[in-house]
Amino acid sequence: MVRRIPRGRVATYGQIAELAQASGPRQVGYALHALPEAHDVPWHRVVNARGTISLRSGLGGEAHQHALLKAEAVEFDANGRIDLDRFRWKKR
DNA sequence: AGCCTGACTCGGA
DNA sequence: CTCCGAGCCAGGC
Numbered sequence: 654m655v656r657r658i659p660r661g662r663v664a665t666y667g668q669i670a671e672l673a674q675a676s677g678p679r680q681v682g683y684a685l686h687a688l689p690e691a692h693d694v695p696w697h698r699v700v701n702a703r704g705t706i707s708l709r710s711g712l713g714g715e716a717h718q719h720a721l722l723k724a725e726a727v728e729f730d731a732n733g734r735i736d737l738d739r740f741r742w743k744k745r
Numbered sequence: 746a747g748c749c750t751g752a753c754t755c756g757g758a
Numbered sequence: 759c760t761c762c763g764a765g766c767c768a769g770g771c
Contacts, residue, residue, distance in 0.1 A: 665753090665754090666752070666753050666754080667753070667754060667755095670753085670754095675767095676766085676767055676768080677753075677754090677766055677767050677768085678752095678753040678754060678766085678767095679751065679752085679753050679754090679766065679767060679768080680753095680766090680767060680768065681752080681753080682751075682752035682753060683751065683752075683753095683767090683768070683769080684752090685752055686751085686752055696752080699752075700752090701752080701753060701754085702753075702754060702755085706752085707752055707753080708752055709751065709752060710751085710752080714752090718752095
């Protein structure tokens, strides 16, 4: 499901959970954390409901994700948050 | 089976 | 709008 997120767009955990028919936002996050090394999943396009990066473990990856998104023209405000009204992926 | 933990979310203050 | 607390489900011990 995460693979469906187009470049330059982001989705929330809850959104993915719903579309992927997962049993909850946490499972989505859990799944992404457990991604195999050889993945082709743009996990960086997934953020929490507030539009912020929430990597609980392995800090530093936060900056990485920020960079990846920035490379796809996703903008962050002064608080490091994404304007979901503009960048949230609307499955369509 | 019970208990703890976690890339979350939602409602109330 | 932000901060807290409770609710969630699955996985490892």
